[in-house]
Amino acid sequence: MNDEPDWDAGGMGCGELVMLLRMRLLPLPPGTRFTVRATDAAAPEDIPAWCRLTRHALVSARHPIYVIQRREN
Numbered sequence: 001m002n003d004e005p006d007w008d009a010g011g012m013g014c015g016e017l018v019m020l021l022r023m024r025l026l027p028l029p030p031g032t033r034f035t036v037r038a039t040d041a042a043a044p045e046d047i048p049a050w051c052r053l054t055r056h057a058l059v060s061a062r063h064p065i066y067v068i069q070r071r072e073n
Contacts, residue, residue: 005037005065012038014046021047021068025056030072039064 007024009017017038025034038047044063051058057069 005035007034007036009036009038009040011040013040014042017043017046018050021050022054025068025070028070030070032070033059034068034070036066036068037064038066 007020009020012020017040021036025032028034036047040046043066044061047066047068048058048061050056051068055071057071059067059069061067
């Protein structure tokens with residue numbers, strides 16, 4: 001994993017964060033890993049919950065850096 005996130009969402013709130021995560025992940029090939037930096041206080045709960053709901057894999061969750069693997073389908 002490199003030191004720079006693919007996307008720095010900063011303190012973006014939940015609604016906008018998950019909508020933009022979806023827009024950024026879906027164009028990627030299945031299985032691609034995507035690193036996001038999210039500093040919002042709710043990110044440690046919101047990002048894992050969103051991954052479960054959308055069937056993306058949360059590879060690493062060390063706030064504020066999250067590594068998400070795009071689902072296979």
